[in-house]
Amino acid sequence: MFFRNLTLFRFSATVANDLEKLDEALAEHRLRPVGPLEMSTRGFVSPLGRNEEALTHVVKASTLVMVGSEDKLLPSSVVNDELHNRVQKIAEEEGRKVNGRERKRIKDDVLNELLPRAFVRSSRLAVYADRKHGWLVIDSSSRKSAENGVTQIREALGSFPAVPLAPEESPRALMTDWLATGNLPGGLTLGDEVELRDPATATGAIARCRRQDLESEEVREHLRNGKQVFLLGLTFDDRMTFVLGEDLVVRKLKFLDVVLDEMGDSPHDSPAAEMDARFALLTLELERLLGKLDEWFKLPRPD
Structure with missing residues (x-):
């Protein structure tokens, strides 16, 4: 397990103390399977593998966690094509236009029918906190993915004021x-x-x-x-x-x-x-x- 990219945040010594209770906090935020009518879920998985229970792995002053996600693969083009077909069918069979409110209802029906059959993509994001030096290290080059990782930890702890780097030298x-x-x-x-x-x-x-x-x-x-x-x-x-x-x-x-x-x-x-x-x-x-x-x-x- 080696990181390939590093997006970095910093946190204070006071915040480092809060990380001591991270393992306990994550227990209520495990990743659960995405539901039939859900687009995605987020939560924590064991960094040791699928069949392991521990949600953190600690070596000296560093704590490793793994943020997991499950996302339904339902392209908007598929939804829009099915919506268009249903609206077109109403126009042909009933000889009338579909208004905005009815169009929205039809789209909701399409989503409710297609979501349970959509493929699910799983992903994992490795994160570790160096409590001694105040580094949060995220294995991603995407700022959005990194921010999502911080958000998951923040939700688990209730508060986690890690901040992006603010270099004094350009x-x-x-x-x-x-x-x-x-x-x-x-x-x-x-x-x-x-x-x-x-x-x-x-x-x-x-x-x-x-x-x-x-x-x-x-x-x-x-x-x-x-x-x-x-x-x-x-x-x-x-x-x-x-x-x-x-x-x-x-x-x-x-x-x-x-x-x-x-x-x-x-x-x-x-x-x-x-x-x-x-x-x-x-x-x-x-x-x-x-x-x-x-x-x-x-x-x-x-x-």
């Missing part, structure tokens, strides 16, 4: 300087991916490079023309690679072989033991990375 300006000068913080090296944009207008020119030498003349020409870095591929301490956005979302996170080798190939006695090993390694590596992000961009923890 990520765009700092990453542009790294690329332009080659002066990166210790332990950080350029990867092979970058997205450069003209910041003057919302529809300004965009240059995307993948599998590219970022110190090439082609990239430098874009910088000389005033483009700035919006996404930058980086390698940290030769242990992980990722793409960092100007929104400070970490995308395409990948641990290198030196990290994976530390896991070893020995079998574990139980799902919990295997999760312990993987989660401990994940949080240890990310603790160092998040500490550096805090150092580079100055990401204050709420009081």
Whole structure:
């Protein structure tokens, strides 16, 4: 179990104390199957697997939870086509137009008939809270999905004032300087991916490079023309690679072989033991990375 993307929030030391009762709070918010006439349900599932009961997994000061969802797959085009057919049939058989109120009733009938037969899509969102340092880490690059994860925890606890990052140093300006000068913080090296944009207008020119030498003349020409870095591929301490956005979302996170080798190939006695090993390694590596992000961009923890 390794996260592939990191959307980050921060919370205070006081809020960290509230997380001590998270396991108890989640018990009343388990994911239940979506009902015949429901579009979706949200709740918590065990991070250890389908047949496990525990809704949290704790290693030292980090607590892992898994937000589950079930969503009915019922495209609006299917509903609208069936609605159109029924309205057309009334017009042909009864020789009259269907008014707005009747049209709404017919649409409700269509939904009530189609929903129980719709396919259900299940999804899982991994989230962990580092209580010691005040990080909430969500395995998603989507701000909407991340906010939904925070909302689920907030509903379970009654209150959970985790806030988005508020960098005091401009990520765009700092990453542009790294690329332009080659002066990166210790332990950080350029990867092979970058997205450069003209910041003057919302529809300004965009240059995307993948599998590219970022110190090439082609990239430098874009910088000389005033483009700035919006996404930058980086390698940290030769242990992980990722793409960092100007929104400070970490995308395409990948641990290198030196990290994976530390896991070893020995079998574990139980799902919990295997999760312990993987989660401990994940949080240890990310603790160092998040500490550096805090150092580079100055990401204050709420009081």
